Amino acid sequence: MTRPLRPDERPAFEEAKRGSAELFILALVEDTDLHGYEIARQIELRSEGALTFTLAALYATLYRMEARRWISGRWVEKAGQRRRRHYRITDAGRKVLATQREDWARFVTALGRVAGIRYA
Amino acid sequence: MSANRTAWATDVARFARRSRVDLSTETIDELAGHLEDLYLAGRSRGLDAQAARREAWQALETSGLLPLKQSRSFSMVYALRMALRQFRLHPAFAVVTILVLGLGTGAATVVYTIVDAVVLQPLPYSAPDRLVKFWDTNVEKGLQRDPFSPVTFLDYRLLPVFSGAAAWWRPDVNLVDPGLDPARVRTIETSGNLFAVLGVSPQLGPGFPADGPLFSTDLVVVISDRLWRTRYAGDTSIIGRLLSLNGVSYRVLGVMPPGFRFPDEIDVWQRLNWNLAQHDRQAHFMEGVARMADGISLDQARAAADTLATQLGDRFAVSNKGWAFAVVPLLEDELGYYRPALYVLFGSVGILFLIGCLNVASLLLTRALSREREIAVRTALGATPRQIVSQLFAESLTLSTFGAAAGLAIALVMLPIIVKVTPVEVPRLAEAAISGRVLSLAFGLMIAMTTIFGLVPALLLVRKQVASDLRSGERGSSRSVRRIYQGLVIAEVALACGLLVSSALLVRTVGQMTRVPLGVSSDDVTLANVQLAAVSSSEESWRTVGAHHTAILEHLREQPGVFSAGSANFMPMEHGWRGALLRGDQPTVRQQDAPQAQHHSVSEGYLETMGATLLEGRFFTSHDTTDGESVLILNKTAADRYYPGESAVGKEMRSWMFQVGPLGRNLTWRVLPDRRAVQPRTRVVGVIGDVQNVALGLPAEPAAYYPMRQFPFSAVTIAIAARDSATAIHAVREAVRSESPNTPIGAVNTWRDRFNARTAEPRLLMTMLTVFGAVAAFLAVVGVYGLFSWSVALRKRELAIRLTLGAKPLGVAAQIVRHSVVLVAVGLAAGWALVRAADTALATVLFGVSPDDAISMIVGAALLFVAALVASLPPALRAMRVDPVEGLRAE
Secondary structure, eight states, X not given: OOOOOOGGGOHHHXXXXXXXXXXXXXXXXXXXXXXXXXXXXXXXXXXXXXXXXXXXXXXXXXXXXXXXXXXXXXXXXXXXXXXXXXXXXXXXXXXXXXXXXXXXXXXXXXXXXXXXXXXX | OHHHHHHHHHHHHHHHHHTTOOOOHHHHXXXXXXXXXXXXXXXXXXXXXXHHHHHHHHXXXXXXXXXXXXXXXXXXXXXXXXXXXXXXXXXXXXHHHHHHHHHHHHHXXXXXXXXXXXXXXXXXXXXXXXXXXXXXXXXXXXXXXXXXOHHHHHHHHTOXXXXXXXXXXXXXXXXXXXXXXOEEEEEEEEOTTHHHHHTOOOSBSOOSOTTOOSSOSSOEEEEOHHHHHHHHTTOGGGTTOEEEETTEEEEEEEEOOTTOOSSSSOSEEEEOOSOTTSSOTTOOOBEEEEEEOTTOOHHHHHHHHHHHHHHHHHHTHHHHTTEEEEEEEHHHHHHTTHHHHHXXXXXXXXXXXXXXXXXXXXXXXXXXXXXXXXXXXXXXXXXXXXXXXXXXXXXXXXXXXXXXXXXXXXXXXXXXXXXXXXXXXXXXXXXXXXXXXXXXXXXXXXXXXXXXXXXXHHHHHHHHHHHHHTTOOOOSSOHHHHXXXXXXXXXXXXXXXXXXXXXXHHHHHHHHHHHSOOSOOOTTOEEEEEEOSOOOSSHHHHHHHHHHHHHHHHXXXXXTTEEEEEEXXXXXXXXXXXXXXXEXXXXXXXXXXXXXXXXXXXXXXXXXXXXXXXXXXXXOOTTOSTTSOOEEEEEHHHHHHHSTTSOOTTOEEEESGGGSTTTTTTOOOEEOTTSOEEOOEEEEEEEEOOOOOSSTTSXXXXXXXXXXXXXXXXXXXXXXXXXXXXXXXXXXXXXXXHHOTTOOEEEEEEHHHHXXXXXXXXXXXXXXXXXXXXXXXXXXXXXXXXXXXXXXXXXXXXXHHHHHTTOOHHHHHHHHHHHHHHHHHHHHHHHHHHHHHTHHHHHTTOSSOOTTOHHHHHHHHHXXXXXXXXXXXXXXXXXXXXXXXXXXXXX
């Protein structure tokens, strides 16, 4: 059995991942408020472990998106529990999400036609 | 639970501190929450507490926190803190940079301080820019700064373009006080209005009476602060006291303020005691200063002086034809060589500083590009270009602040040392001190450095970053970066080349100076200035001087260890009295039509001691006395001029110089049968090779040497050839003490010392420029090495591709070297242009070498070329070893 490829040996995947992180996050917080851990967990679960983010990368992305006003965070405190910061999509974020979905759909279709990649 | 939560937060905070990242409390809380969730998830998968904790903790440790730094709290203070941290992480880089900057700033500060004190500060007189110096000039005779006649001075003084003018001459004066050693003092005998013209009053006593006469038989003096303190212990009762100058009593009327030195280091200002008008228009021995009237410009004053010169030339053709008054601003006159020299020095230290700056800029640029990834991440994390620029700017601000501080420290330490060890008497140098102006210069330099170092790499990086964001980036080797890199190499090489060539020129200058044949070979001859006995105008007095003089020399020659001794009234490189000299068989002509020659008085043994070459005839002997025939020796130039193609020895000469000064006092005039006295004729007994009798660089003038026994002078220099200089000094002291106890001995040193002192200015300049040149070359080569290395690193990918495609490593290296050669050659050409641009300034400090001297150019350029080439070799070798795969991966 061959050894698994290192991330740097899979440039397409890494590039795609970098470019699509914002899309994932926007999609996750589209309908519901989530905090950082939940977002990371959802991405991992839904991608069946294919996509993971380091802590720093995740929060850096969150902060950047917040700075761009695509999402907004607010602290939620519950008795006896640690306060958590929940993120929710903004109107601007929705627009970005719509655009990105469109772009990616076109891209994936194009990939299928050109590179012979089909939807799983 | 709660305690656990706090523990996570504390741990995150500690980890952040350890990784040197400032996180807000909110971020720490958020991360702590995340870790806690991870921990709980681990526990629920059945891990024990420790394993779950380790797993959670790993998520944090592997993620690396640096990119997480939030931009919301960004501030300059934070940027500065980050900068300091960067330097703690890379101390070598910081130390080198600060040192380079410190040296540059330090050198610039010191030189600026000196330039400021010597050139830029106004002279300590009232409205000094209105003051001008007078000199007599004669284009035909090639004289630019000659003293003038007191009678002619009176004419110029009356010009309405001047509100006042004073004149003086320099007698040699012995100061004798009861109970104190006799001393030679530097004296001028000046018109009574000198201090009024300068606008300076004595610190003590009334001084010469205001509106008093220009001259008076009432004998009064003003003394310097230095003489007052050293000889009279600052005793205020000095005012009104009598001083004995050359045996005559003068009343002290004042003490000048400390630091007052006009026209130079003078200790006694005597008021003129003879009538300026009752003298000869041909006697050139006075100097003068004038104040331009209000509203009169320098050009107007010069025009008025020129007009008067023409009028005087017409009216007094005999004495004034061809002569004119030069009106020179006082500061320009005082500084002479130092003004252009200091500007050249200032220019070169500026260049040195610039090279230092370029070096640091390229260091920072290189480093900035190697931090590209860090910056890329930060940009990706939302750091705005402004923040990135601020960050880099903060780093360079920190660097330049430390650099400026180091420079100031260097300046504070070096300045007193330089002032102390400078071998030449630079006017006003002692007044140099770090001042507010200098501090503001250092501050200005710091701002400049910060801007150059900080902004250029920062802007470049940000631009690059934007470019790569747009995915158009040809990474690293983008054209603008390469252009900057090439520009830096060319600039460094050009500046260093300019400095090196300048210092090579100065080296050649000093070489030329020391190679000029002076007509003497007497390096180890000891010289002592003495001023013999009191002078009165009686002939008897001159006989006494002559007798004393002879006795001292004879006593001296008897001392053990003394080989020979003699004396003269002018040393080599000093010009003698200039006056008419005629062949004895020529018909009498009017004096102004007779050719000019210099007149020197030398004792027997002097020319031999100084190593002059006898070409024909004989030297003087002890038989050439007032009882014998009047004789003289001509130099070769004079012999060739008066007796071309024939021997001068045995021929006769005539001169008018016997009427002026002591020269000729002892001669009995020949009286013709018709009872008309005529000038005595003097027989030529010898011809010597030319001894330099004008400043270096000018051809020797025709000169006649008279025997000291026939034409005694009271102020002479005794030359002694002895076993060693200690013997010589002892012998001359002994001889003077026993033969003439009241005669003080002035400066004692060797001819080599005196010659060196006369060439000290260019020597000093040469030393400093050579040091600057060497430092500049070193910095430039280091810089060029850095830049070449960087260039290879930038082109790694390109090189790797070429190597993969089968290029030969040697060919790759050769191409790198070729590229370097082109850049260095362009730099050298630019450096050459730099020297050409500065050649007017350079020409004023050079001697016997022109600013486009080929040897200096070639030497300077070749040195630099080789050094730069060597600097390009290691990067070229590195290029050969680029791993193709790694190169490809760099993207």
